[in-house]
Amino acid sequence: MRAGVTNLVEVEDLHVHFGAARAVDGASLHVSPGEVLALVGESGSGKTTLIRAIQGLQKPTSGQIRVEGEDGDAPRPKIQTIFNPSVQMVFQDPTGALNPRQTIYEIVAEGLRIRHEAGEEVERVARALSRAGLRPPERFFPLYPHEVSGGQRQRVVIAGAMVMEPRLLLADEPVASLDASIRGEILALMRRLVDETGLAILVVTHDLGLAWNIADRVAVMYLGRIVETGPTEQMLESPRHPYTRALLSVVPETREMEQQILTGEIPDPARIPSGCRFHPRCPLLQSGALPPEIAARCPTDDPGPTPVGALSAAACWAVPA
C-alpha cells in the first residue's frame, strides 16, 4: 500500500534488529515535500537507528523504505547520502562535523567533488552558502571553521547539505549542542528553507519546544515503534497517548500540567514487554482509572503500530480509534 506518490519518503513496517535487540520494531512514517516532521522520543527509542536506515547507513532486517528518486526494486546503495543526493544529513555538533583544516569553500564543495559534479562548482557553493544565510557567500569562501561564530558553523553544515540540492534533510538533534541564543536562528533558517524551497525535513529530537517552533507534524517513538503521530498542535496541545502526555508534562514550561515523571528508563529492546510495550511504565494503567476490560488487555494484547500513512493515530487501547 502506498500512502501516495507525493511522499518523499515512506517507511513501512520497518524492522532493524541487532541480534535479539529489536531497535526498530515495526515503525512506519512518511514525509511529504515542504513539511517538517519531528521524530520525538527518549534515548533508546530507536529514533537514530530509524534515520540511519533511511540514510542507508543501516541495513533493515525487514520492511520497506521508499525514497523518491530511487528504484524501489533495485537494492539500495550503502551510503544513501552519497549515492542519492536528494537525501542529506545534518549532524548535531557543528564543531565536530567540520574539518578544521578545510576552508568553508572546500567543506561545502566536498559533496559535489565526491559525486564528480564539478560543473558550476563555484556557483553552486555560493548558492548553498547564501541559502544558509551566509551572505555575501564569497566572504566566507576562504575562512576556516574556527574563524566564524558557532551559529555560522552550523550554517556551514547546512550549506554542505544544501549544495546537493536535496529534497529531504535528515537532522539529528540539530540544535542540542548550540547555545540558547543561537538555537532560534538555526531553527528559523531550517523553517525558511522548507517554506522557500519545498524542502522536507525529518528532525530527530527530544526537544518538544523545537517541534512547536518548526514542525508541521510530530511522531513519538517508543521502543522501536511510532506510538502516536499527528499534527503538531494536536500532539502538543491535546495528546492522546499516555506516553506523549507524560513527555509533554515534564517540559519545564508546561507548568499547568500535572507532572507525570515515568520511573526508570526505556526497557532493553532485547526484552520488549508483552502486550502494549509501554504498559509497565504507563501512568494511565497504573492510575487504576481505566475500565477493567481495557486494563486487562494492556499487559497481554499488543495494540499494534500506528498504521502506514496515518496522519493522526495513537497505539493505545484506551484511545478510541
Place this chain on the structure above:
Amino acid sequence: MSEPMLSVRDLEVTYHGHGGDVPAVRGVSFDLEKGDSLGLAGESGCGKSTLANALLRLLPAGTEVTGQITLDGKDVLNLTPGGLRAARWTSGAIIFQGALHALNPVQTVGEQIAEPMLVHHTAASDSAAGERVVELLRRVGLPAARADSYPHQLSGGQRQRVLIAMALACDPLLLIADEPTTALDLMVQAQVLALLGDLKQERELTLMFITHDLSVLTYACRRLAVMYAGRIVEEGPARDVFENAAHPYTRALAAAFPTIGDETSRMAPSGLGGDPPTPGRLPQGCPFHPRCPLAHDACLPVEPALRSSGAERSAACVLV
C-alpha cells in the same frame, strides 16, 4: 536573616594564558541564604562554570582570583590547604557536568562514592562507608548492587545519579550543580530535577544550579542570575525574571525556549544573532550592545552597572 550560606563580593577571575590575560569573571557579587536556590544562566564562555569552580577554589594553578568568597562562615580565598580540603565536600560539593568524564572508568561507582567519606573521615571505617554508599545509592534511586558496577555499565541518567550520590557523601551544606541535566533526555532530566528538589527539601540544602536552559532554572530555582561576558546582567525571583525580563539579553534567552501552546512562538523560533564576545576582547561599553536589538548611542560610552529594577530585582542595562 542570619549570615548567608554563601556570600560573594567583587569576585574577579583571570586566566593567564599564552595569548594574554583572559578575564573570565569580572566583578560578581551575590548572597545566597541557607536553604535558598539560585540558578545561574548564560551561554558558553560567559564565566558561569569558572564562577562555580572558583567557589571551591577548583581552578587551575596560576589563575588569579580576587575579591571575597565566604562559604559557611569560611573565608574561602584565604583558607589554609587543610582548611580548604575540609571545606570541599562538606561545606560545598559540586555535581560536575559530563557524567562520563567526571567518573573514573577503572573504579567501581561504590569505591568512588566512598572515597570522599574516607578522605574526610566522615565514615569511621570501610564497612561504615560501604553501608553509607548503599544508603546513598538507594536515595538517588539506584539499586544497592550498582555499587559494584563500573561507569560504562550505567546509562547516562544512572551516571548522573551516581555523581549526585557522590556529592552528597559528606553531607554538604551547599550543592553546586553544573549543567547536571544538559546531556540527558527529557524524562531523565525530569527525574534528576525531581530528585534534586526532594534532596534540597529533606536536607535543607542550599542549591546553586548552572545551565544555559532558562526554563529548567525557572522550574528548579527560586532565584535566577543571568551572566554575560563575566558579569551578572540580571538577577531576581526566577519566575518573575523569566516571564518579565528587564534585560534584553535575558529576554532573548527566555524566548529561545518557547512555551508550548503560545501562538506567538508557533512556527516562529526566536534567536539572537552572533556569538558571545571573547573574554579579553570585549566590546567597548555594554558588552552586549553588538547583539542587542535595542542598542543605541547611550550603550557605547560605559558598561552599565547592575541596578535595581523592581522588588528584589536588578539589571545592568541603560534602559532600566
